[in-house]
Amino acid sequence: MSVLVYANSSEGKFKKSAFEVVSYGKKVAEELGTNVIAVTINIDGVAELQNYGAETIVTVNNDGLKVFNAQGYASVIKQVAEAKGSNVIIIDSSIDGLYLGPLLSVAFNAGYASNVVAAPSSTSPFIVKRKAFSNKGFNNTEISTENKVIGLAKNSYGIHENSVTASVESFQASIGDFGVASTSIDKAVGKVTIADADVVVSAGRGLKGPENWGMVEELADVLGAATACSKPVSDLGWRPHGEHVGQTGKPVATNLYIAIGISGAIQHLAGINASKVKVVINTDPEAPFFKAADYGIVGDAFEVVPQLISKLRDFKAQNS
Amino acid sequence: MKILVCISHVPDTTSKINFTDNDTKFDTNGVQFVINPYDEFVLTRAMWFKEKQGASVTVVNVGSASTEPTLRKALAIGADDAIRVNAEPIDGMSVAKEIAEVAKNGGYDLVLAGKESSDYNGQMVPGMVAAMLGFNFVNGCVGMEVDGNNVTATREIDGGSESLVTTLPLVVGGQKGIVEESDLRIPNMRGIMMARKKPLNVVEPTSSENATSSQSFEKPAPKGAVKLVDADNIDELINLLHNKAKVI
Numbered sequence: 092m093s094v095l096v097y098a099n100s101s102e103g104k105f106k107k108s109a110f111e112v113v114s115y116g117k118k119v120a121e122e123l124g125t126n127v128i129a130v131t132i133n134i135d136g137v138a139e140l141q142n143y144g145a146e147t148i149v150t151v152n153n154d155g156l157k158v159f160n161a162q163g164y165a166s167v168i169k170q171v172a173e174a175k176g177s178n179v180i181i182i183d184s185s186i187d188g189l190y191l192g193p194l195l196s197v198a199f200n201a202g203y204a205s206n207v208v209a210a211p212s213s214t215s216p217f218i219v220k221r222k223a224f225s226n227k228g229f230n231n232t233e234i235s236t237e238n239k240v241i242g243l244a245k246n247s248y249g250i251h252e253n254s255v256t257a258s259v260e261s262f263q264a265s266i267g268d269f270g271v272a273s274t275s276i277d278k279a280v281g282k283v284t285i286a287d288a289d290v291v292v293s294a295g296r297g298l299k300g301p302e303n304w305g306m307v308e309e310l311a312d313v314l315g316a317a318t319a320c321s322k323p324v325s326d327l328g329w330r331p332h333g334e335h336v337g338q339t340g341k342p343v344a345t346n347l348y349i350a351i352g353i354s355g356a357i358q359h360l361a362g363i364n365a366s367k368v369k370v371v372i373n374t375d376p377e378a379p380f381f382k383a384a385d386y387g388i389v390g391d392a393f394e395v396v397p398q399l400i401s402k403l404r405d406f407k408a409q410n411s
Numbered sequence: 412m413k414i415l416v417c418i419s420h421v422p423d424t425t426s427k428i429n430f431t432d433n434d435t436k437f438d439t440n441g442v443q444f445v446i447n448p449y450d451e452f453v454l455t456r457a458m459w460f461k462e463k464q465g466a467s468v469t470v471v472n473v474g475s476a477s478t479e480p481t482l483r484k485a486l487a488i489g490a491d492d493a494i495r496v497n498a499e500p501i502d503g504m505s506v507a508k509e510i511a512e513v514a515k516n517g518g519y520d521l522v523l524a525g526k527e528s529s530d531y532n533g534q535m536v537p538g539m540v541a542a543m544l545g546f547n548f549v550n551g552c553v554g555m556e557v558d559g560n561n562v563t564a565t566r567e568i569d570g571g572s573e574s575l576v577t578t579l580p581l582v583v584g585g586q587k588g589i590v591e592e593s594d595l596r597i598p599n600m601r602g603i604m605m606a607r608k609k610p611l612n613v614v615e616p617t618s619s620e621n622a623t624s625s626q627s628f629e630k631p632a633p634k635g636a637v638k639l640v641d642a643d644n645i646d647e648l649i650n651l652l653h654n655k656a657k658v659i
Binding site (some may be wrong): 101159161162185186187189190191192193194196197198201202203204205206218220221222223224225226227228229230231232233234235236270271272273274275276277278279282284285286287289290314326332333335338339340346347357358361364367368370371381382383384385386387388389390391394395398399402403406410 | 422424425428430448449452502503504507526529530531532533534535536537538539541542543546547548549550551563566567568569570571572573574575576577578586587588592593621622623624625626627628629630631634635637638639640641642645646648649651652653656658659
């Protein structure tokens with residue numbers, strides 16, 4: 092028995108979620124009185140994982156898995172779990188994690204809980220807390236099967252240092268044919284994505300037109316943040332659909348979410364509520380967003396945001 | 412092409428979320444139920460295939476009789492017939508088993524579902540159905556075309572999109588983009604009248620196996636009131652974010 096975690100990486104670098112799942116896996120392993128094994132796919136330099144408690148690191152290198160493939164990755168993770176006798180597998184709840192999770196759970200004959208936000212409250216019965224109702228509630232879920240798959244929500248359990256010395260071993264996975272193949276990837280280079288960002292700067296119709304987004308991008312740049320927008324803004328074509336955050340758009344679970352000129356419709360709040368600290372800048376003190384925010388400025392974005400940019404630049408200069 | 416569209420019956424987004432019976436049950440009192448918004452996108456795509464390429468469209472739901480108005484709405488939008496599996500959904504796995512059974516028995520070659528339902532947001536059922544049936548699977552799908560057995564699809568990835576090729580039989584977990592919001596259809600009177608006459612078949616579940624079960628619910632801790640900062644005092648905001656919230 093052991094706990095297996097899949098440490099997600101992209102372009103040769105671990106995702107932040109990799110450290111979250113290792114930290115979480117270590118905690119679950121402690122509760123179960125066993126050890127944690129991390130599996131990595133096509134990444135060199137895996138030693139970093141031992142800072143968070145990975146006692147064993149299993150590396151898989153395979154040219155057939157250069158591009159993420161849900162079926163292929165699920166199959167490899169299952170093979171490692173079986174070879175290592177693991178019966179708990181922990182993955183992240185990234186776009187790719189949520190794609191491979193259900194395939195893995197069926198293949199591994201495991202009960203699966205995704206978007207899990209905390210360490211198990213009990214391991215016998217095995218109960219985890221997961222998000223429900225678009226962040227308006229949580230569900231305590233019992234996983235009753237012997238094999239278990241847990242999808243850890245982003246930015247929830249956190250990263251916990253727990254230094255160990257890991258043994259690193261490579262694993263030869265067998266890869267069959269996949270029914271789904273990637274033909275091309277269209278991705279902005281060098282831009283912080285909403286999924287990876289610690290800070291998201293988001294703006295709404297209050298900005299009056301797409302020509303006014305310069306200051307939003309500038310603020311995001313100062314903060315190393317990703318840019319996002321409300322639904323009306325993407326529907327109007329002011330900003331690309333990929334920036335739409337909210338119920339039917341992308342979910343946001345960052346440390347800091349700054350909403351500029353967004354009133355805070357319930358559908359918008361449902362998508363961003365998992366963010367830790369929310370700041371709203373709006374001319375209308377009655378905007379519903381003020382009820383959901385931690386900090387607020389009632390004021391004109393066209394005056395407040397440029398000041399914020401300049402003051403943040405000074406702050407960054409002093410604190411770097 | 413035979414298309415099966417999975418319809419989840421969920422509380423409207425604006426519903427107040429409350430729990431009863433010692434926080435073990437969702438309080439449906441005063442809650443309006445709707446077609447899961449993610450499912451509406453794929454249902455609309457299915458209608459497009461039906462009209463442009465000649466497909467039959469069946470909608471399926473796993474639930475009690477109380478979900479039938481939601482299935483009727485899907486019929487009013489244009490689906491040909493509906494199947495309700497007469498079981499209270501327990502978890503993703505048990506729902507997926509029932510849908511896989513319906514898909515297998517009906518010989519469907521394309522199963523469309525919203526990538527998640529807006530109640531549990533688990534993104535479990537479509538992938539599980541695919542794995543149980545041995546069908547190909549595309550999740551987070553924002554565009555697809557079918558030509559014979561060949562399918563091209565686009566899925567959302569972090570910071571962009573990925574183009575994929577695959578073949579039928581296929582399960583797709585879709586989202587906004589597979590059609591645009593402006594393409595969504597509101598049932599008209601004729602559709603509603605016709606929907607009353609369309610077949611809605613009730614089938615009994617094949618198994619009651621589940622892998623997980625709900626023990627209790629919790630609400631998020633109540634949030635403190637917003638701390639307002641004067642528009643002329645940006646330094647204070649920066650100070651709060653740095654020293655108090657520790658996020659910059």
